[in-house]
Amino acid sequence: MSTWRQFFTYNKYTQIAARAVRQSLKENERLAAEKRGSTVLRYQHWEGGKGGEQVNK
């Protein structure tokens, strides 16, 4: 069961499982859910007290 450990972090694993759940919803629920799936991580690099650009992943 834990064969994915050699490829993925736990983060990636839960995102894959969540994506699978989203794709199994009924039609109208799925459309709303797909929007949630587009952003997994949002980060911004700070240097010298100034923030860089916010990046969506």
Place this chain on the structure above:
Amino acid sequence: MSALRLISSVARRRVPPSLTLGRRGYAEATDKINLSLVLPHQVRNLHSTDVVQVNLAAATGDMGILANHVPSIEPLRPGLVEVIESAGSSKKWFVSGGFATVHPNNKLTVNAIEAAPLEDFSPEAVRTNLQEAHRVLSGNGSEEDKAEARIEADVYEALQHALGTK
């Protein structure tokens, strides 16, 4: 006869008084545990509701959480979370995995990324997705693609099992 009485009174006295304080008991039938089902987007979940029992699909096996459960942290498999609010009425949710944390003050928090009531799932979509995942598994993609398909196949199989037992 008097010897028996002496032994029994000695035995009674030997119980240290500290043992009676804070003794964990078993849950009564009417005790409730406070459940919060928390998702990142938090559109629709249970927040701080008192329920009688919660059945979880933990990674180590299925378990049922009653009131006054010992504090524990359990990783969850993609599977059913059944919430029994009072004798007779239960609601079933399918969660994509995550963690269930029982806190010392009789609170249970279930963290997951995606969860939905069983009624919101479409069996045809699950069947199609499962076939797709099996196709990738038996194809000749990379090991990483196959691992990904394996994860998805586990989720779909758990979903089918959950929908079948609705």
